[in-house]
Ligand SMILES: CC1=C(CCC(=O)O)c2cc3nc(cc4[nH]c(cc5[nH]c(cc1n2)c(C)c5CCC(=O)O)c(CCC(=O)O)c4C)C(CCC(=O)O)=C3C
């Protein structure tokens with residue numbers, strides 16, 4: 001099939017102190033996140049001058065993908081749009097329509113399934129197309145890539161580097177963004193009792209551990225939000241570091257398997273909070289790099305593109321069914337990556 005553009009679809013982040021609150025309001029509208037949590041997260045952003053690194057990292061990744069496309073002789077202009085901050089995806093899709101784009105591939109900056117990691121990007125596509133109207137290009141979202149060999153190899157190298165910087169006997173700990181347990185359950189597939197997101201995180205972690213030759217490791221969660229009475233995936237990374245210390249471990253290597261770039265949850269929750277906890281306990285700590293800066297990340301994106309433009313083989317290392325690829329924001333399947341049913345709020 002022929003496509004005339006690639007849309008890079010991401011989360012978005014503030015680019016100055018005055019952006020932080022309106023950005024957070026965009027993220028949490030209608031999601032029942034308590035104001036105390038928002039105040040706390042606002043402080044994390046203000047700690048970095050109100051600037052999230054995410055937009056810069058996305059622009060760098062796009063430049064690398066443009067170079068890789070050119071190197072492989074593929075003519076495909078790349079557009080950039082976000083869910084929660086400028087450039088907003090509605091505006092970007094409007095610009096694509098004005099430029100005459102009729103059919104585009106969409107790369108979402110998340111490797112996993114689940115509501116927050118997959119379906120919400122479909123909702124972004126739906127919203128943007130509705131805002132632009134009949135002139136909107138057809139938008140074909142690329143598949144989930146948590147088990148792609150290039151993704152796994154980039155993390156494996158980063159993990160080797162982190163482990164090599166630590167004394168012998170360091171514990172390897174994988175971490176991903178927590179989600180409500182109800183959301184993970186609703187992530188399908190229904191016939192397998194749900195858990196698509198957490199199972200994929202487990203599988204990607206297993207593949208990376210296998211690649212680096214580590215047999216004992218943990219998979220934990222971070223950055224939980226929402227009201228305290230709602231259960232989220234746990235244990236939390238900071239609590240887990242305390243547990244490891246109590247068990248006598250003296251060093252920890254953290255692989256941020258749930259994230260493609262060093263955005264705020266990585267530089268705050270890991271490089272500040274988790275690292276500080278380890279320091280306080282006298283443990284050595286190293287956080288592995290995310291794939292965004294690795295040349296294999298751009299190669300991965302171009303390979304996913306070629307699956308569509310040339311019918312290239314869809315390389316994957318797990319037995320999980322391939323999912324996430326949909327047209328015009330349609331869900332992958334019934335019962336796939338559904339939002340959790342939210343309890344009525346008072
Ligand atoms: C699974 C997942 C990913 C990974 C998949 C993917 O990458 O898409 C992810 C990524 C990200 N999350 C981000 C930021 C935020 N997430 C929040 C809140 C939430 N995240 C959730 C889940 C996820 N989030 C959930 C279930 C909530 C509760 C509210 C709700 O039900 O939706 C909040 C509100 C404040 C708070 O409570 O934390 C913020 C500010 C940023 C940008 C960081 C930057 O600026 O650099 C990125 C990349």
Ligand SMILES: [Fe+2]
Pocket residue numbers: 177
């Ligand atoms: Fe988030």
